[in-house]
Amino acid sequence: MKGVLLVNLGSPDSTDPKDVKRYLDEFLMDERVIDKPYLLRAFVVKGIILNTRPKKSAAAYKKIWWEEGSPLIVLSERLQKKVDDLTKVPISLGMRYGNPSIKAGLQELADKGVDEVLVVPLYPQFAMSTTETVLVKAEEVRRKYFPQMHFTNIPAFYNHQDYVRVLTNSIKKELEGKEYDHLLFSYHGVPERHIRKSDITNSHCKIDGQCCSVDSPAHQYCYRHQCYETTRLVVAYLGLDAHQYTTSFQSRLGRDPWIQPYTDATIEKLATEGVKKLAVVTPAFVSDCLETLEEIAMEGKEEFIEAGGDKFYAIPCLNDNDEWVKVLSRWIDEWAMTKTVNA
Numbered sequence: 001m002k003g004v005l006l007v008n009l010g011s012p013d014s015t016d017p018k019d020v021k022r023y024l025d026e027f028l029m030d031e032r033v034i035d036k037p038y039l040l041r042a043f044v045v046k047g048i049i050l051n052t053r054p055k056k057s058a059a060a061y062k063k064i065w066w067e068e069g070s071p072l073i074v075l076s077e078r079l080q081k082k083v084d085d086l087t088k089v090p091i092s093l094g095m096r097y098g099n100p101s102i103k104a105g106l107q108e109l110a111d112k113g114v115d116e117v118l119v120v121p122l123y124p125q126f127a128m129s130t131t132e133t134v135l136v137k138a139e140e141v142r143r144k145y146f147p148q149m150h151f152t153n154i155p156a157f158y159n160h161q162d163y164v165r166v167l168t169n170s171i172k173k174e175l176e177g178k179e180y181d182h183l184l185f186s187y188h189g190v191p192e193r194h195i196r197k198s199d200i201t202n203s204h205c206k207i208d209g210q211c212c213s214v215d216s217p218a219h220q221y222c223y224r225h226q227c228y229e230t231t232r233l234v235v236a237y238l239g240l241d242a243h244q245y246t247t248s249f250q251s252r253l254g255r256d257p258w259i260q261p262y263t264d265a266t267i268e269k270l271a272t273e274g275v276k277k278l279a280v281v282t283p284a285f286v287s288d289c290l291e292t293l294e295e296i297a298m299e300g301k302e303e304f305i306e307a308g309g310d311k312f313y314a315i316p317c318l319n320d321n322d323e324w325v326k327v328l329s330r331w332i333d334e335w336a337m338t339k340t341v342n343a
């Protein structure tokens, strides 16, 4: 029997700094996130970052936390329930870090008799620190606890016409009746090194501003290329000219170079260049979370106004948008109609 595991990033169990510390420990000790040799990673994460960051992050989480819990978890659960109602196969939810875990999500499916699972990482663009780590972790859990299960997964959907249409429509709807001078596409950043590591050609990704627009098999796993492609396809749909939009990358952690331009510097630059009304969309995130609700909608807005801007519109993520639910459900039903592995 077939079933689906939706996987998102995860959040701490609460805004208590102890829970935030436990969550950050699991997250940042992932070798696909802080990709240093184990001892160096443990020194940096446990010896440095976890001494100060949990308190700071807990304060940030407090600003966006809902009565029902973490926005990312609540919104992922709403998506799961709506998709479950529309599809013929059972849908469960797991988080790469924290709860509900991937193991719990798979157990729920196993209890319903599922032995063929479509794993759906809820990330439009592939990254080693998101899609890849989800698939690796899910496979580890499968091998250890559910060896009878067979897995398939959906590829990154950054350029899928259904996704691009849904995202464009949600931007249009959100900005209806609002005037804006500029649309900023702010994606979560990654260290430049991660882009090179994921380059299957070992030579294409030079991060020189050019490589991402030159065709290459490397793009199947190039986060930067995939972000620029999402922007390109959406702005074509919206009919925006080059001077009306920008792509940038947010949430840099540590001292290594991350892919640029950085969102905070871009917001300030746009304001100083005379942009008065700025709309910001965050297409790397399927669900609103700390990075969209606090870093963009609160911090980003403040930066923009301080630098001379007037109006700032933070566009919500797709969350449990009905058109998105229908598209995801259709992708799932199409997979569910394919031949079963053992048939």
Ligand SMILES: C=CC1=C(C)c2cc3[nH]c(cc4nc(cc5[nH]c(cc1n2)c(C)c5CCC(=O)O)C(CCC(=O)O)=C4C)c(C)c3C=C
Residues within 6 Å of the ligand: 009, 010, 011, 012, 024, 032, 033, 034, 053, 057, 070, 072, 123, 127, 129, 130, 188, 189, 190, 191, 251, 253, 284, 285, 288, 289, 290, 291
């Ligand atoms: C959407 C894709 C994401 C990528 C790519 C990504 C890479 C990445 N993240 C960190 C470090 C942190 N990220 C944090 C929060 C966070 N990150 C994503 C998504 C991506 N991360 C989301 C959805 C969230 C929000 C989670 C929530 O609970 O709402 C955090 C924790 C918060 C904080 O302390 O600021 C850290 C740390 C790295 C190092 C990285 C790539 C190497």
Ligand SMILES: [Fe+2]
Residues within 6 Å of the ligand: 188, 251
């Ligand atoms: Fe992150």
Ligand SMILES: [Fe+2]
Residues within 6 Å of the ligand: 204, 205, 206, 207, 211, 212, 213, 222, 224, 225
């Ligand atoms: Fe590239």
